[in-house]
Amino acid sequence: MGATKTDCFTEQQNELAILAKALGHPARIAIIEYLLKVDSCICGAIVNELPLSQPTVSQHLKELKNAGLIKGNFEGASICYCINEAGFEKIKSFFQDITYYLENKKKECC
Numbered sequence: 001m002g003a004t005k006t007d008c009f010t011e012q013q014n015e016l017a018i019l020a021k022a023l024g025h026p027a028r029i030a031i032i033e034y035l036l037k038v039d040s041c042i043c044g045a046i047v048n049e050l051p052l053s054q055p056t057v058s059q060h061l062k063e064l065k066n067a068g069l070i071k072g073n074f075e076g077a078s079i080c081y082c083i084n085e086a087g088f089e090k091i092k093s094f095f096q097d098i099t100y101y102l103e104n105k106k107k108e109c110c
Contacts, residue, residue, distance in 0.1 A: 016094055019087060022067030027052060027060045032083070035070065041080035 006014050022028060027050060034049050035042065047057045061081060064070045068087035072079045 012090075015090060018067050019069065019091055022063050022069055025060065025063075027057070028064055031057075031060060031064060032069065035081060035083050041073065041075075041082040043075060043078040043080045046081065 006017075009017075023032070030050055031046060034046060038045075046061070047054045050057055052060075061070065061072070061079075065072050065081070068084055070081050070087075071084045072081050074080075
């Protein structure tokens with residue numbers, strides 16, 4: 001099989017792109033905000049918080065979980081979700097680097 005364009009970038013760059021893509025939908029942002037607000041593992045309540053069907057919410061949860069932004073554990077017949085701190089640490093580190101650059105910038109550009 002041939003090389004993909006992602007092979008041209010570092011592992012960290014590819015990971016950040018996956019995380020950013022997972023956050024690239026307002027429903028996923030709403031899910032993250034809800035999980036932060038309740039600060040616990042949530043099973044079926046997420047569907048009641050969004051104006052979306054259960055299968056659509058499940059698809060968004062799957063995308064967030066695959067990207068490593070949330071964790072899901074089985075509790076009986078349900079999957080309970082919570083924030084995965086490790087995924088957000090990668091994003092935090094990236095934005096800290098940007099913040100450091102902006103705070104220490106010596107001159108205007110462009």
